[in-house]
Amino acid sequence: MSANATSAEGQAHEGHGHDHDHHDPPFWRKYIFSTDHKIIGIQYGFTALVFLAIGFFLMMVMRWSIAFPDRPVPLLADLPWFQAWLDADGKVTGELYNMFGAMHGTIMIFLGIVPLAFGAFGNYVTPLQIGAPDMAFPRVNMASFWCYFVGGTLMIVSFFLPSGAAKVGWTNYSPLATTTDQQFANQFWTGQTQWLFAMVFLITSSLLGAVNFITTIINLRARGLTWMRLPFFVWAMLVTGFLLLLAFPPLEVAAIMQLMDRMFGTSFFVPTGLSINGIPFDGSGGGSPLLYQHLFWFLGHPEVYVLILPAIAIVGEVIPCHTRRPLWGHKTMIYAVMVLGFLSFIVWAHHMYLTGMGTAVSTFFQTTTVLISVPSVILVTCLLISMWGGRIRFNSAMLFAVAFIPMFGIGGLTGLPLAFNHIVLHLHDTYYVIGHFHYVVAPGTLFALFAGIYHWFPKHTGRFMSERLGRWHFWPSLVFMNGVFLPMLIQGMAGFHRRAFDGGSAYSQISGQEFMGGDSLFASIFNFVFQRAAGTPVELIDLNLIMSASAWLLAIAQVPFIVNLFWSILHGEKCHSDNPWRATTLEWATPTPPPHGNFIDEPVAYRSPYEYSVPGATDDFTPQFEKGADGTDNPEPETALAAH
Amino acid sequence: MASSSEDMEKHRKQYWFVGWLLFGCTALTLIVGIKQYYNFGEIFDFGAPGVDGPDFAVGLVIACIKASLVALIFMHLNHERGLIYKVLLFTTIFAVALMALVLFAKWNPIHEAIANIQSQFS
Amino acid sequence: MEIPYEVTARRDTGLYNAKIGIWLFLASEVMLFGGLFSAYVFLRVGVDPAQGDLPWPTSVQKVWIGFANTLVLIASSVFVVLSWVELKQRNWRKFQFWMGLVIACAATFMVLKSIEYKAKFTHTGIVLTDGSVIEGEVIGKTNRIEFEADSVTVNLLGGVPGFVGSVYKKEKEDGDHGEAHGGHGEVEWEKASLPGFTDASGQEVGNFKSWFLAERAKVKNTLAANKRAARNGKETVKVETSATLKAKEPFTVLADPHFTVAHGADSLAFRDVVTLNGKLVNDTVSIHLHEVDLQMVPFENQKDAQVWTLVNNEAAKTEWFEHRNHARDHIKPYYDKRGLDIPRKKLQDRHVSLQAVHLEGEGEHAGVIEVPRDAIRFISNHGPRYNVYYAIYFTMTGLHGLHVLGGALVLAYMMFFGKKLYLKNPEHMANRVEVGGLFWHFVDLVWIFLFPIMYLF
Ligand code: HEM
Numbered sequence A: 001m002s003a004n005a006t007s008a009e010g011q012a013h014e015g016h017g018h019d020h021d022h023h024d025p026p027f028w029r030k031y032i033f034s035t036d037h038k039i040i041g042i043q044y045g046f047t048a049l050v051f052l053a054i055g056f057f058l059m060m061v062m063r064w065s066i067a068f069p070d071r072p073v074p075l076l077a078d079l080p081w082f083q084a085w086l087d088a089d090g091k092v093t094g095e096l097y098n099m100f101g102a103m104h105g106t107i108m109i110f111l112g113i114v115p116l117a118f119g120a121f122g123n124y125v126t127p128l129q130i131g132a133p134d135m136a137f138p139r140v141n142m143a144s145f146w147c148y149f150v151g152g153t154l155m156i157v158s159f160f161l162p163s164g165a166a167k168v169g170w171t172n173y174s175p176l177a178t179t180t181d182q183q184f185a186n187q188f189w190t191g192q193t194q195w196l197f198a199m200v201f202l203i204t205s206s207l208l209g210a211v212n213f214i215t216t217i218i219n220l221r222a223r224g225l226t227w228m229r230l231p232f233f234v235w236a237m238l239v240t241g242f243l244l245l246l247a248f249p250p251l252e253v254a255a256i257m258q259l260m261d262r263m264f265g266t267s268f269f270v271p272t273g274l275s276i277n278g279i280p281f282d283g284s285g286g287g288s289p290l291l292y293q294h295l296f297w298f299l300g301h302p303e304v305y306v307l308i309l310p311a312i313a314i315v316g317e318v319i320p321c322h323t324r325r326p327l328w329g330h331k332t333m334i335y336a337v338m339v340l341g342f343l344s345f346i347v348w349a350h351h352m353y354l355t356g357m358g359t360a361v362s363t364f365f366q367t368t369t370v371l372i373s374v375p376s377v378i379l380v381t382c383l384l385i386s387m388w389g390g391r392i393r394f395n396s397a398m399l400f401a402v403a404f405i406p407m408f409g410i411g412g413l414t415g416l417p418l419a420f421n422h423i424v425l426h427l428h429d430t431y432y433v434i435g436h437f438h439y440v441v442a443p444g445t446l447f448a449l450f451a452g453i454y455h456w457f458p459k460h461t462g463r464f465m466s467e468r469l470g471r472w473h474f475w476p477s478l479v480f481m482n483g484v485f486l487p488m489l490i491q492g493m494a495g496f497h498r499r500a501f502d503g504g505s506a507y508s509q510i511s512g513q514e515f516m517g518g519d520s521l522f523a524s525i526f527n528f529v530f531q532r533a534a535g536t537p538v539e540l541i542d543l544n545l546i547m548s549a550s551a552w553l554l555a556i557a558q559v560p561f562i563v564n565l566f567w568s569i570l571h572g573e574k575c576h577s578d579n580p581w582r583a584t585t586l587e588w589a590t591p592t593p594p595p596h597g598n599f600i601d602e603p604v605a606y607r608s609p610y611e612y613s614v615p616g617a618t619d620d621f622t623p624q625f626e627k628g629a630d631g632t633d634n635p636e637p638e639t640a641l642a643a644h
Numbered sequence B: 001m002a003s004s005s006e007d008m009e010k011h012r013k014q015y016w017f018v019g020w021l022l023f024g025c026t027a028l029t030l031i032v033g034i035k036q037y038y039n040f041g042e043i044f045d046f047g048a049p050g051v052d053g054p055d056f057a058v059g060l061v062i063a064c065i066k067a068s069l070v071a072l073i074f075m076h077l078n079h080e081r082g083l084i085y086k087v088l089l090f091t092t093i094f095a096v097a098l099m100a101l102v103l104f105a106k107w108n109p110i111h112e113a114i115a116n117i118q119s120q121f122s
Numbered sequence C: 001m002e003i004p005y006e007v008t009a010r011r012d013t014g015l016y017n018a019k020i021g022i023w024l025f026l027a028s029e030v031m032l033f034g035g036l037f038s039a040y041v042f043l044r045v046g047v048d049p050a051q052g053d054l055p056w057p058t059s060v061q062k063v064w065i066g067f068a069n070t071l072v073l074i075a076s077s078v079f080v081v082l083s084w085v086e087l088k089q090r091n092w093r094k095f096q097f098w099m100g101l102v103i104a105c106a107a108t109f110m111v112l113k114s115i116e117y118k119a120k121f122t123h124t125g126i127v128l129t130d131g132s133v134i135e136g137e138v139i140g141k142t143n144r145i146e147f148e149a150d151s152v153t154v155n156l157l158g159g160v161p162g163f164v165g166s167v168y169k170k171e172k173e174d175g176d177h178g179e180a181h182g183g184h185g186e187v188e189w190e191k192a193s194l195p196g197f198t199d200a201s202g203q204e205v206g207n208f209k210s211w212f213l214a215e216r217a218k219v220k221n222t223l224a225a226n227k228r229a230a231r232n233g234k235e236t237v238k239v240e241t242s243a244t245l246k247a248k249e250p251f252t253v254l255a256d257p258h259f260t261v262a263h264g265a266d267s268l269a270f271r272d273v274v275t276l277n278g279k280l281v282n283d284t285v286s287i288h289l290h291e292v293d294l295q296m297v298p299f300e301n302q303k304d305a306q307v308w309t310l311v312n313n314e315a316a317k318t319e320w321f322e323h324r325n326h327a328r329d330h331i332k333p334y335y336d337k338r339g340l341d342i343p344r345k346k347l348q349d350r351h352v353s354l355q356a357v358h359l360e361g362e363g364e365h366a367g368v369i370e371v372p373r374d375a376i377r378f379i380s381n382h383g384p385r386y387n388v389y390y391a392i393y394f395t396m397t398g399l400h401g402l403h404v405l406g407g408a409l410v411l412a413y414m415m416f417f418g419k420k421l422y423l424k425n426p427e428h429m430a431n432r433v434e435v436g437g438l439f440w441h442f443v444d445l446v447w448i449f450l451f452p453i454m455y456l457f
């Protein structure tokens, strides 16, 4: 290994020599245009957290509009940008709601969760866990981050264009997406067009990242790290990499074709005879909006697994470590994740049941969709069983990891009915769907990501995050997450449509149904909290108040986390070893923080990754990198792949 | 890949040979494709005159042959590692799935059957 | 720090990093072009003339260009592998020679491509309301609406007007035959070349844009105040949400109909709800007629197609029908032999229903016909807009062309600047060429499919 092992903080470490001949690269090479996977991971992480905050902010404005469609938004009405978009009374306009809704979805998915889960954790942890000095292509890695950064910046810049940002939902369906903003002379600088441009950058970023991850995992595994000795995290990253690699290009095609439609007047997604406000569309027609939907969802569905697999991967690392038990069914999970990755490519049209798709094909997609729930359930079950009989440390990381399981469970189980097209007839585009996938991504993935942050924070900083603040973060988050999303399921089943900026008040037949009678306990608490006359029955639409209040309180619940993150860097409790959690995987064999090049001595894996509480062992964990006394140790890599 | 001088000489010959083969195939495609009934009579006319399904099919088959030649010989897939094959296998499956399922989604046997029955009564 | 397996293969996988990387990248490229090919099939199968779609145009390309380009790319593919062989045998000069030929091939490819693209952009099709199609070359800028405006009406609640800034101001008339040529100087509102404006009260308007923004803010504020007043039971003020500016002197624009939503004898409305008032000067398209295409008109009715009233020339019409019948008779023996009628699809086929038209005439205006705008359903040059076929054609070949360009740049870089690495580690350089070559072959492979589906069938 290279001798350039000086750590960022200059902390000295026993057991390895420094080579002072090497000069540190200048600041900007080291921290800004860095090629070191750890720095890039952290760059990804912080950028993604900022975007998550932005997405969160958009959502809070939306929740105001839903809860109080007839009241001006507090605080924002006087800000210059908002003046143009709020109506004369300072209320949220439908247009603004659409813009925020579309951008909330886009930002959360493409700029928040994926970069945090895959970009940050994947980048930081994967090479460490496989004992590699860095990614296989460090400069490609840097390019990937900067593509992401440019794409994200364009998305944000588009808010400030005269047209505002994109408004057609995160799915950006044509022909609406094609014809929106056409009144602007400069088609290039409109929100809709910039959305497409930004997407092309983001897609490029993901493709570069995916190529890099897969190559790294295939070719840079440490000696002794055979395929079945790879931690589950690495496997999940490998499968995620393939999802990104093969699913994104069709969306790139769709983006390019929509760009052509907008900029050059083609009709890829515009049918013959379309007219807008009575004016015939000036184009040849002959295209198909369904083509867009197919290309979009060919990415869209694998994308949801890109959101969830890294989450399961993180939980799969946190749980064994903090229960001191091996990951139950490690092999099963590996096969499950591969099957899941495969199936996720052939379920996409379950988002399109109502498009008049043929019955035969619809049956195919219903079948595959039901099938894919099997590996998902296997994964969750394995995680659950892993805790059986363990000596669980309920620290912050573990709390979030444990909460992930039931939350993701709710998200997954509420998704099952949506696999059937006769049920979707009723539930399509309702808040039920919104509730379902938010359970997966918000209290699901987000919780797992928090768990990951609490878990790996000591690796980079040499300090723990504060447990007290962690608890203050966890419990309110858990409560309010459910406060936001549980009522959505109820409203959705009653028929509340999604993307309604007034929260459904225009449809009083549905929204005015009674949810709880005025004399019920629920109603009395509700009336007390929201200061309404006692005895007023709670209507379905009143649930909006609970959800919105929960959403804002959820924001407040994130304050301890933000404080914790920065405070603990300098003042957290110090770790006294490089392996403070007494974990087994290779990342804990590096110095803290890992120097450029990561490992001081060449790492070798002698055993499988989760040897906790092995009967007869002296300690309750045996790291992968520890040579055992008995003859079972085998540092030689199996020739799993056909050697030639 | 072995890279002794002799091997390389063999490669060189092989590459030229495949190159000429590809040229020939291209010419064949051209003949099948252009308006035969003016120029070539019916020898190369696989379907009816003009652009026709069978001609198209033959043209695509030739294209597939050419593509495999390029992939196998020029891109050295003929002696590549299993890993690459695995990656390409899955890629092909997904690409074909994309094309096929998107097409089939237009096809509605049950509606067709119903329409058939209805037409019998009207 | 060094990344392992950059040059040498790892034992169990048998591959070096870049080899895995490029194959993964190619896998994603397969999906990219797979998506495009899927779109091609989907669009082509989806064309339904019964729904008013234009039929899928086949054999509209100059086949020889596609053919030549196929040969050029195949040759370049051979040269790439040969250059790699030379590098493996450590002949730097010969490597450079073959690589040079590759670059030359790439350049040839691009030149042929640009010839082909250019021909399409200068060729225009006009679809008339009954579906008959006129093909030819538009004279000057007559496919634009020529309009002389003396005032302009803007919507004060809308976005900042922009289209009038993007249309062409008519240049000085050409003394010879009174056609509008050129139109290069783009007009912008701020530009001094436009006449100044005065608002309703006779006040001079300096900068149009800032005037507009200020007015818009005023109107919005008044509206807000009105709402507040209404809530408090106070009186409200009347608000004009549109304003008309008078031009100091009339000015002429040539408006792209793509950006307009409606126009009449005295007004022209743009997409951004800006309306010019004045008078319509010229609204007919002059086109040099090359071909008439009646694929969308049933075979029996082709005699009454709308296009003939515009052509208004019996001799040309007769000639067209002679050619058409001749083409039909060509394919007849095939069906006669099998005892079949010629299928309708074949009769309506482009080979039968599209024939050249020769209009006799003198001087500049020979063969030119005038098409009034209200007879036109759709007009466009044969660029991507013309129909879905051209759209997918330009998208696929354009993307493919970008790949050719990118690949050629990388290979050229290796050829010119690879010596240093070659001297340091020749195997590393050979690997790079192999990887670059893999990409190049893939680009060739895509073209192998593009040639038949775009040019032949
Ligand atoms: C954490 C708290 C979150 C809350 C309270 C929240 C709330 C909302 C709300 C109110 C909507 C609009 C529903 C509608 O009008 O139809 C929405 C839409 C959406 N959210 Fe979230 N969200 C949260 C987190 C996330 C996360 C983490 C993701 C990440 C993937 C996400 C992805 C989406 C998407 C894709 C949409 C659909 C946008 C569209 O209609 O096009 N949300 N969310």
Ligand SMILES: [Cu+2]
Pocket: A300, A301, A304, A347, A348, A350, A351
């Ligand atoms: Cu899905």
